[in-house]
Amino acid sequence: MSCEFTQKAYAAYGVDSEAAKKAVNEIPISIHCWQGDDVVGLDQAGALGDGLQVTGNYIGRARNFEELKQDIKFAFSLIPGKKRLNLHASYAILNGEKVDRDAYRPEHFAPWVAFAKELGLDGIDFNPTFFSHPKMKNGLSLSSPDEDIRKFWVKHGQACLKISEYLAKEMNSHCLMNIWIPDGSKDIPADRLTPRLRLKKSLDEILSVPYDKNKVIVAVESKVFAVGIESYTVGSNEFYQNYAAKNNICCLLDNGHYHPTEYVSDKIPALLAFYDKVALHVTRGVRWDSDHVVLYDDETKEIAKEIVRNNATDKVLIGLDYFDASINRIAAWVVGARNMRKALLNALLLPNDKLKELQDSSNFTELMVLNEELKTLPFGAVWREYLESQNVAGSDWYEQVKKYEQDVLAKRV
Ligand code: RNT
Ligand code: ZN
Secondary structure, three states: OOOHHHHHHHHOOOOOHHHHHHHHHOOOEEEEHHHOOOOOOOOOOOOOOOOOOOOOOOOOOOOOHHHHHHHHHHHHHOOOOOEEEEEEHHHOOOOOOOOOHHHOOHHHHHHHHHHHHHOOOOEEEEEOOOOOOOOOEOOEOOOOOOHHHHHHHHHHHHHHHHHHHHHHHHHOOOEEEEEOOOOEEOOOOOOOHHHHHHHHHHHHHHHOOOOOOOOEEEEEEOOOOEOOEOOEEOOOHHHHHHHHHHHOOEEEEEOOOOOOOOOHHHHHHHHHOOOOOEEEEEOEOOOOOOOEOOOOOHHHHHHHHHHHHOOOOOOEEEEEOOOOOOOOHHHHHHHHHHHHHHHHHHHHOOOHHHHHHHHHOOOHHHHHHHHHHHOOOOHHHHHHHHHHHOOOOOOOHHHHHHHHHHHOHHHOO
């Protein structure tokens, strides 16, 4: 259903709101499985640590594969548009088999493939899990000076490449394999270079395994610091950007991983000048990399604008990365994912060519005037029309979540 009033309001600025509703639905958003269980994972390898912190104790954490699937299925039913599922290796379905992460095989993820197919998802993305494991010694994995430890994690990375290839083949869609490691140190290091050289060597070794580059897109995710790893991060921004450029892989930008006055919205176009693909972890850091739920806020909108107005919806691989255990986890998933798509719709509803033209003709007064006028267009009405067109609940979606909390989550004790 479309409303003439909203259509006209946008047409006055040369924007086709009907086309925007169709286009926004086709942009894939990769939704992280780990919001559902506080990043605990299913392989029971070890407790969370390594700079990752989840706070809160809301009822109903998914405790096993069945519960996690049930929650994902329900959450996804409230999230409109093309969706992908983002898995971590720690979500392997081992069925009691005694196998460590260096030897995980594609079949350990076959049940996830079946689930993703059942849900009609666009694809599955994957992450080796270099945390929550006894072989994370002194907070070091791929940069460890202990050769046995380093090799173990290299093998994990190699195993994950094969799994990623399998996921891509099964889903008939690329698989983004993102590498993030927590390696670093709490206090001032005596040597900042050697660990980075070891990380470089480890990445080279992982990537030396032949894999189908058309199917698997490997990304590296940098970080500035973490709690307990305040003074030095081996996988820093400069390290990974240079590694990615020289090795023809991809950078993943997590907007919680920079100094607070740095903006990922500004980094996206900087990388698009050099890379065919740029991957994102959209999150919300509050004072630090706190992974709060994504809001419909200025930076989320600005990120979406950089994707849309640079015609980069095929180049920027959008993924979400937040985990809040202090509120209903389903609601957290839904709010964040809907907000990302809202921001994309907002960007699609802007007269982007006209705005660029005003910039290029140095017409900065009109640029500001127009940008401010656009802010009060009936965006909410278009968003609701879009939800309706997809048969996804409108502003009353939370009623369903409350019922699910009562009927399902509250019983998990
Ligand atoms: C950590 C990174 C990383 C993780 C997930 C679970 O700071 O953002 O992406 O959050 O892999
Ligand atoms: Zn991240």
